[in-house]
Amino acid sequence: MTAEQDLNKQEPQLVDITPNQDGGVLKQILREGHGDEKSMTGDTVFVHYTGTLLDGTKFDSSRDRGEQFSFEVGRGSVIKGWDMGIPTMKRGELAKFTIRSEYAYGSSGSPPTIPPDATLIFEIELFDFHGEDLSENKDKSIIRRKIKAGSGYSSPNDGARVVVNLKGMDSTGRVFDQRENVEFEIGEGSSLNIIPGIEQALTKFKKEEHSRLLIKSNQAWGSKANQEFGLSENSDVVYEVELKSFEKAKESWQLNGKEKIEQSELLKNKGTDLFKQGKYELALKKYKKIVDFLQNEVYDLEEDKTTSSKLQLAANLNIAACYLKIKDYRQALEACQKAIELDAKNEKGLFRMAQAYYGLSEFQDAIKYFNQVAEINPDNKEAVHYANLSKQKIKEAHEKEKALYSKMFSAFSK
Amino acid sequence: MEIYQKLESALEHNDINEFQLIFNDVENDKFKNEFSWDLALLFINYLKKYSDEKKIPNSEVILHSTKKLCQNYGNPKELYLVFLENSEFFLKDLNIMSLVDITETLLLKSTSKFVSNSIDNFLNLLEKFFQIEINLKHDHLIKILERILFFIRELVEKFFENSTDLFKNLINKFLIDRFHEPFIKLQSRDIENYFLSPDYESIFESNVSLVKILNKNIFKLITDSVMDQNKVDKLGLSLFISYLYFKQSKVINDYLSFPKIYHHFYIYEQIIPIINSLLYDLNNDILLKNGLATIKFLIEKFESKTWNENLLEIGIIIELFESLFRISIHANSENVRKLSNQILKIKFTIFDRKARFEFIKYFYNFYSKGSKSTETMNNYVLSYLFYLLKEEVNESLNLNEDFYTKTSPHLKSIFNLIFSRNKIDFSKESTQIISILNLVRLILLKDKVDKTGIFSQFKPVVLEYLKQIELNAEQSKLSYQNELRQLEKNTDKKHDSSKSITINEISYDEPTKDEQIKAIEYSLQTIHLIQSLIIRIEELFDEFAKK
Numbered sequence: 001m002t003a004e005q006d007l008n009k010q011e012p013q014l015v016d017i018t019p020n021q022d023g024g025v026l027k028q029i030l031r032e033g034h035g036d037e038k039s040m041t042g043d044t045v046f047v048h049y050t051g052t053l054l055d056g057t058k059f060d061s062s063r064d065r066g067e068q069f070s071f072e073v074g075r076g077s078v079i080k081g082w083d084m085g086i087p088t089m090k091r092g093e094l095a096k097f098t099i100r101s102e103y104a105y106g107s108s109g110s111p112p113t114i115p116p117d118a119t120l121i122f123e124i125e126l127f128d129f130h131g132e133d134l135s136e137n138k139d140k141s142i143i144r145r146k147i148k149a150g151s152g153y154s155s156p157n158d159g160a161r162v163v164v165n166l167k168g169m170d171s172t173g174r175v176f177d178q179r180e181n182v183e184f185e186i187g188e189g190s191s192l193n194i195i196p197g198i199e200q201a202l203t204k205f206k207k208e209e210h211s212r213l214l215i216k217s218n219q220a221w222g223s224k225a226n227q228e229f230g231l232s233e234n235s236d237v238v239y240e241v242e243l244k245s246f247e248k249a250k251e252s253w254q255l256n257g258k259e260k261i262e263q264s265e266l267l268k269n270k271g272t273d274l275f276k277q278g279k280y281e282l283a284l285k286k287y288k289k290i291v292d293f294l295q296n297e298v299y300d301l302e303e304d305k306t307t308s309s310k311l312q313l314a315a316n317l318n319i320a321a322c323y324l325k326i327k328d329y330r331q332a333l334e335a336c337q338k339a340i341e342l343d344a345k346n347e348k349g350l351f352r353m354a355q356a357y358y359g360l361s362e363f364q365d366a367i368k369y370f371n372q373v374a375e376i377n378p379d380n381k382e383a384v385h386y387a388n389l390s391k392q393k394i395k396e397a398h399e400k401e402k403a404l405y406s407k408m409f410s411a412f413s414k
Numbered sequence: 415m416e417i418y419q420k421l422e423s424a425l426e427h428n429d430i431n432e433f434q435l436i437f438n439d440v441e442n443d444k445f446k447n448e449f450s451w452d453l454a455l456l457f458i459n460y461l462k463k464y465s466d467e468k469k470i471p472n473s474e475v476i477l478h479s480t481k482k483l484c485q486n487y488g489n490p491k492e493l494y495l496v497f498l499e500n501s502e503f504f505l506k507d508l509n510i511m512s513l514v515d516i517t518e519t520l521l522l523k524s525t526s527k528f529v530s531n532s533i534d535n536f537l538n539l540l541e542k543f544f545q546i547e548i549n550l551k552h553d554h555l556i557k558i559l560e561r562i563l564f565f566i567r568e569l570v571e572k573f574f575e576n577s578t579d580l581f582k583n584l585i586n587k588f589l590i591d592r593f594h595e596p597f598i599k600l601q602s603r604d605i606e607n608y609f610l611s612p613d614y615e616s617i618f619e620s621n622v623s624l625v626k627i628l629n630k631n632i633f634k635l636i637t638d639s640v641m642d643q644n645k646v647d648k649l650g651l652s653l654f655i656s657y658l659y660f661k662q663s664k665v666i667n668d669y670l671s672f673p674k675i676y677h678h679f680y681i682y683e684q685i686i687p688i689i690n691s692l693l694y695d696l697n698n699d700i701l702l703k704n705g706l707a708t709i710k711f712l713i714e715k716f717e718s719k720t721w722n723e724n725l726l727e728i729g730i731i732i733e734l735f736e737s738l739f740r741i742s743i744h745a746n747s748e749n750v751r752k753l754s755n756q757i758l759k760i761k762f763t764i765f766d767r768k769a770r771f772e773f774i775k776y777f778y779n780f781y782s783k784g785s786k787s788t789e790t791m792n793n794y795v796l797s798y799l800f801y802l803l804k805e806e807v808n809e810s811l812n813l814n815e816d817f818y819t820k821t822s823p824h825l826k827s828i829f830n831l832i833f834s835r836n837k838i839d840f841s842k843e844s845t846q847i848i849s850i851l852n853l854v855r856l857i858l859l860k861d862k863v864d865k866t867g868i869f870s871q872f873k874p875v876v877l878e879y880l881k882q883i884e885l886n887a888e889q890s891k892l893s894y895q896n897e898l899r900q901l902e903k904n905t906d907k908k909h910d911s912s913k914s915i916t917i918n919e920i921s922y923d924e925p926t927k928d929e930q931i932k933a934i935e936y937s938l939q940t941i942h943l944i945q946s947l948i949i950r951i952e953e954l955f956d957e958f959a960k961k
Contacts, residue, residue: 051674060674065630069673077680108715110678113668154727251729256783 012096017088024100025081030123033090039129041074041146042211045086049124059113059120068127074149079104082122089126097122131214134201141216142197150206150243158285159249160186162202165242166194168229176229181244187282188270193228195220198239202246210242252293260293261304264311271318280322287322290315291338313342313349320352329359347376351383363390363397417445418452425460430472437479443487450488454480454496462503477512484516490523491532498535505543511561513539518565526573530581533569537588544595556613559595563620570627582628586635587646589621589628593657594650609660618657625654626671632658633672637684649701652692655685656704659711678715685712687730693737696744706741706753709734713757716764723769726776735761735777743794762802767817770806771824774799778831793845800849803828804856811860820867833875840886844940847883851947858954869958877955880948887948891941898934901927 012028039045046068050061062069071077073086081099089095101107101117109116131143156162162184168177177193184192189199197219205211217223217234225233255263271286294312299305316339323332336353339346354369370387373380417436424433436442446453457480464470484493497504497516504513517536521529540562550558566585573581609618629635636655639646662669672681685708692705725731738761741754762770781795807825810817818825832850840847854876857868864870904927914921925933 049675062673065673067630069631069675071675075680076677078675079677082675105678106717108678108717110674110715112666113674152724152727 017084018103019084024103025084026098027085027088028096029093030096031092031094033093033126035091038090039073039087039126040131041087041149042132042144043073043129044070044132045073045129046070046127047086047124048127049122052121053114054119054121072132073129074146079120081120082124085122085124086126089124091126091128094123094125097124132204134204134213135197135219136200141219142201143214144201144204144211145214146209146211147240148208148210148242150209152207154248155204155206156186156202156243156246157248157251158187158203158289160203160246161249162186162246163244164198164202165244166198167240169238169240170231171236174230176231177239185249187285190279193226195237195239197237198241201241202243205241205243207243207246210240213239213241215239255293257297257299257304260297261307261311264290264293264308264315268311268314268318271315275318275322280325284319284322287315287318291319309342313339313346316342317346317348317352320349320356324352324355324359327359329356332356332359345376347373347380350376351380354383354386358386358390361393363394366390367394417442418449418456421453422456425456425476428471430475433472434475434479446483446487450483451492451496453483454488454493455500457483458496458500458503461509462500465503465506480512481515481519484519485523490520491528494520494524494532498539501539505539505546510543510547510558514561514565518568522568522572526576529569529573530578533581534584537584540588541591552613555595556617559592559617560620563592563617563624567620567624570624574627586625586628586639589625590639590654591647591650592621593618593653594647609657622654622657622661631673632670633676633681633684636688640684640688648688648691652688652701653704655688656692656708659708660704663711678712682712682715683728683730686734690730690734690737693741696741697746699745699747699750702741702745702747702750703753706750706757710753710757710760713761713764718763719766721765721769723765723772725765726769726772732776735773739795739798740791742798743791758798767806767810767815770802771817771828774803774806775828775831778828782831782835789842793843797845797849800832800846800853804849804853807853807857807866808860811857811865818866820865820871825866825868825872829872829875833879838882838886840883840890841937844937844944847944848940848947850879851883851944851951855947855951855954858951858958864958869955873955876951880951883944884948887941887944891938894934894938894941898931898938901931901934 012030015027016023016025017027018024047070048062048068050058050063052058074083076083079099081097081103084103085095085097085099099120099122101109101119104120105114105116105118107116109118114120131145133140134142134144164182165180166177166182167175169175182192182194184194186199186202190196195215197213197215200219201211201213201215214236215238216236220235220237221231221233223233225231226235231237250259250263252260267286267290271283271290274280274283274286290311294308294315297308299308316335320332320335320339323329323335333353333356336349336356339349340353343349350369351373354366354373357363357366357369367387367390370383370390373383374387377383420436421433424430424436437446457476460476461470461473464473470476484490494517497513497520501513504510521533521536524532566589570585609615625632625635636651639651658670689705689708692701692708695701735758738754738758742751742758745751745754762773765773777795778799781792781799807818816822838847854868857866861868866872868876914923
């Protein structure tokens with residue numbers, strides 16, 4: 001390098017990125033990134049970093065671990081200086097941050113490696129980031145990018161009453177849905193044409209949050225076209241949702257015994273409505289909540305004890321019915337077993353158990369329970385019919401085995 | 415097949431010399447290679463034949479031959495399947511080590527792909543073994559665990575580089591679940607010894623060092639395990655985390671290996687729900703001490719008054735307080751109750767003044783509506799809340815803060831809650847009443863200038879309350895005095911030990927006459943204390959009025 005080049009080589013500029021410009025977090029770009037996009041609150045980012053104290057002592061490095069470090073920005077999962085610094089970076093950027101202790105570990109430090117009141121230096125390289133996957137199955141069917149972060153720590157839960165503003169757009173950017181102050185209970189939004197993706201996403205929203213949701217068709221209207229909004233089948237959509245306010249549904253531990261019984265009665269009715277509409281997954285949520293409320297609650301009055309038992313029995317029977325509908329036979333079996341524990345001779349419980357065993361092709365057990373049902377209620381023709389069907393299935397399986405073994409034996413003897 | 419028949423015959427006649435002669439003959443190596451499957455079955459069937467006897471004849475020779483077979487002959491994958499299919503035999507205390515030896519030999523000979531795809535069968539077998547053999551002697555359990563960990567280490571060292579995520583996850587789960595095992599055996603022992611027990615310490619260390627090889631970010635392992643409920647045993651995970659924190663407090667270097675980026679509160683928020691599960695069983699001292707020690711370690715990272723009221727929205731923060739209340743009242747061990755109390759106090763002081771106020775109000779509301787079955791807890795918690803409030807007001811007045819003043823709504827809103835109740839059950843709520851009276855007395859003593867409004871704004875409502883309490887106290891006193899007289903008169907009445915009373919669903923024998931007299935005398939002392947407090951409070955009001 002020539003002297004002239006040396007002179008021209010400038011130190012990267014030091015920028016104060018704190019909101020109140022107190023010099024607590026200083027940034028130097030060591031290598032520019034590409035594109036214009038920067039990460040937003042809630043995005044998952046992927047970085048490599050090396051952290052040192054002012055005297056140069058290295059206390060941590062993702063490069064030593066040989067694995068990129070990832071975290072959600074703005075969630076408070078990392079020290080404040082990082083939550084401030086990362087959103088200023090572009091993909092491919094390499095930057096150095098000098099973070100004063102009040103934006104790091106403060107007066108407690110982080111023993112044994114980081115002393116109290118330590119200023120920390122981080123060299124961070126940002127590789128990539130993407131929006132937050134809010135779907136239950138983590139299948140990227142609901143991706144959130146925050147436009148404006150909300151406040152507080154609380155989010156609506158299932159059953160919470162919410163008030164939202166909505167703006168829905170299709171893949172061309174056409175706005176097909178624009179509504180303000182829509183009020184509904186989470187779990188029952190379908191009556192107002194609120195798609196499951198929005199309801200699921202709202203359980204992760206903070207108050208006054210405004211976010212953009214990229215929702216795949218399976219969390220929207222699925223294979224059904226929506227004529228009202230002019231959407232064809234299997235349409236992915238984008239919704240901008242603002243959560244204006246919400247009131248949480250009470251959690252189990254917030255309710256006293258009487259309130260739990262009252263809520264359980266309401267939940268049972270809602271579950272039944274959903275079941276009749278064929279919304280089995282949603283119905284399941286209602287019934288499971290009943291079990292959650294009542295299974296550990298101890299009642300002094302006989303009347304309350306009886307009511308609680310009845311509700312739990314009904315809930316477990318209905319859970320079994322839902323699982324049978326969605327063909328999850330193992331779960332159906334578990335629910336039936338709980339029902340039978342409450343009432344050993346319950347016809348519905350025994351019948352559904354038999355159905356579950358039948359679904360699992362465990363025909364011997366199916367026959368056993370169908371027969372028990374027939375004993376309790378000889379008029380239950382369905383039980384007799386299925387018992388005979390199970391016997392037939394067993395016979396067919398034996399025939400198949402016989403044929404297979406005879407082939408095997410003839411092969412051996414050769 | 416001639417060689418096979420000769421071996422079979424030798425075993426049938428227990429002619430071990432003949433057997434060894436044929437088996438060790440190098441001329442028969444080709445046979446051993448081609449028919450390794452059949453030979454393995456032959457040996458297993460022999461061992462099974464005698465499995466019910468105390469000692470299997472020639473078992474050492476047969477097992478040694480089996481291992482030699484696995485080491486040098488045949489296809490390891492095929493042989494592995496043979497042993498899996500006959501695993502029932504090996505899942506007995508005496509045979510498990512042999513199974514581990516054999517499996518180790520076979521898997522180390524195999525490919526990384528085969529191991530990744532088949533290791534879960536073997537790990538499931540081991541889990542089954544631990545479930546079946548729950549009465550293993552302590553020494554024997556240690557030996558088995560050591561052997562298994564050695565085997566896992568060999569697998570990890572050989573295959574980790576080229577292994578799949580499945581392999582890593584299966585081994586992770588197995589290792590973490592193992593923290594559950596020794597605990598079951600050590601139920602009656604003291605916590606200090608649990609993690610420090612020299613027998614188990616090497617096992618824990620070995621286990622953790624393997625986890626560290628497999629996972630570069632242990633904190634991520636913990637959070638991922640929480641997300642996927644099927645991944646690990648909850649109790650095993652809780653104990654694993656407790657062990658990490660226990661060790662961290664004992665060593666100088668960084669034992670936890672968490673990346674030095676995570677915010678203290680984030681770590682706390684992620685770990686607390688898992689650790690909370692250690693606090694459910696109030697009879698289990700080991701789990702309680704473990705859980706409490708970990709929580710203490712976590713919360714000591716926070717300075718006081720740094721948390722605001724928003725954090726009260728976080729469900730687990732509230733649930734943890736409830737756990738601590740429950741433990742402080744109902745845990746068997748006094749040390750555990752003391753530790754829980756200590757943590758309650760520390761955790762409370764991490765919140766700032768406003769948050770502490772909201773906390774008191776929230777829990778007052780919750781516990782004052784509590785059910786009959788939790789009466790003891792409700793009374794304790796309410797009394798404790800008044801104690802906390804007393805400390806708060808005291809501190810606020812000492813620091814000359816404006817938090818509890820005439821003009822701020824705070825004291826008013828709490829007093830509304832406390833004094834607006836119409837029905838007071840004097841005998842059941844005596845502890846609460848004493849706490850409330852102490853609170854009022856403190857404010858009257860400390861507040862020389864009526865900053866809080868106690869001498870003006872709140873005087874009528876306090877005096878009304880005092881009147882109610884005084885009436886109740888007098889009635890109760892008369893009733894107890896009467897009862898005492900009756901008891902003292904009744905010398906003929908014999909103690910009936912067959913009678914019992916039920917309190918909170920627990921049955922107690924009917925108290926003796928002396929016990930009943932003592933109980934009444936204590937109650938009378940309590941009433942006397944309450945009446946003294948009332949008198950003092952009225953005096954303080956008068957003194958201020960005269961000024």
